[in-house]
Amino acid sequence: MYFVTDVNDKRSVRVTAPQDREMTEGWQVIGRSGLIARIRGEILRVMTERHLQPGERLPAERDLAAALEVSRPSVREAVRTLEAEGRLVVKHGQGVFVAEPATQQKLRGSLQDWEEDLSQLFAMREVIEVPAARWASQRKDPGELARIRAAYATLEGALDSDDVQNDKVQRLDALFHTRIVQAAGNSLLEQTQAVIYDLLLEGMRTTLEVEGRAAASRKEHLRILAAIESGDAEGAAEAAREHVLRARAAAERHLNAMSRQAADRTPQMTDPKS
Numbered sequence: 001m002y003f004v005t006d007v008n009d010k011r012s013v014r015v016t017a018p019q020d021r022e023m024t025e026g027w028q029v030i031g032r033s034g035l036i037a038r039i040r041g042e043i044l045r046v047m048t049e050r051h052l053q054p055g056e057r058l059p060a061e062r063d064l065a066a067a068l069e070v071s072r073p074s075v076r077e078a079v080r081t082l083e084a085e086g087r088l089v090v091k092h093g094q095g096v097f098v099a100e101p102a103t104q105q106k107l108r109g110s111l112q113d114w115e116e117d118l119s120q121l122f123a124m125r126e127v128i129e130v131p132a133a134r135w136a137s138q139r140k141d142p143g144e145l146a147r148i149r150a151a152y153a154t155l156e157g158a159l160d161s162d163d164v165q166n167d168k169v170q171r172l173d174a175l176f177h178t179r180i181v182q183a184a185g186n187s188l189l190e191q192t193q194a195v196i197y198d199l200l201l202e203g204m205r206t207t208l209e210v211e212g213r214a215a216a217s218r219k220e221h222l223r224i225l226a227a228i229e230s231g232d233a234e235g236a237a238e239a240a241r242e243h244v245l246r247a248r249a250a251a252e253r254h255l256n257a258m259s260r261q262a263a264d265r266t267p268q269m270t271d272p273k274s
Contacts, residue, residue: 106188122244132180134234170208
């Protein structure tokens with residue numbers, strides 16, 4: 001980023017260099033409610049969607065502030081929060097870099113056996129997504145509703161594509177639910193969802209591999225969206241709960257099928273005396 005001066009009015013105008021502009025493309029403008037938590041969540045979202053690896057550098061503070069339309073001190077505070085969590089490393093004079101998240105490492109350690117602990121993830125999804133849908137419906141913030149609709153439309157477009165990419169669908173599916181959580185207006189709920197974001201993606205990968213699940217999920221998403229838009233708080237909460245429970249059932253069926261296949265491929269030991 002650099003500055004040029006308008007010779008007519010003597011004002012300095014900020015100009016973003018092409019390489020800086022590329023780094024800040026795709027960042028979402030942040031609302032004012034729960035500002036630091038929202039900036040933190042947006043940084044985590046972009047890190048996940050772009051598959052940023054440990055050691056990769058984030059845009060400069062001033063560029064992030066411009067992309068998100070927030071102040072530099074707010075960006076600085078969000079970065080400090082992520083640094084304290086072990087997700088980012090700040091190297092003075094060099095920039096901000098991705099670190100292996102300490103919080104995520106702990107979660108992965110506690111959820112090593114994916115099949116046994118899948119229920120824990122979906123239990124957490126129910127805890128987060130059901131009240132989020134209810135509160136988003138009650139608030140009906142126009143800007144937040146627009147972001148939910150945009151996420152829904154983008155997900156639908158990806159599913160209608162002639163070349164459906166599962167990785168992309170997973171991320172867009174997670175983004176749809178993230179937008180609802182953000183619309184709830186509860187920063188603690190946002191932070192909790194951000195912690196399990198990677199696990200949420202893995203759970204969606206599992207459910208999307210079940211035949212017919214993607215089509216069913218589309219109908220469930222539409223029910224959630226319609227209830228939120230109409231201000232039907234209880235209907236939105238019930239639609240969200242039903243969606244999570246059906247996704248959980250699909251994931252369990254998929255994992256049970258995988259277990260049976262693995263058992264069928266295991267050579268049977270015979271008693272040499274028989």
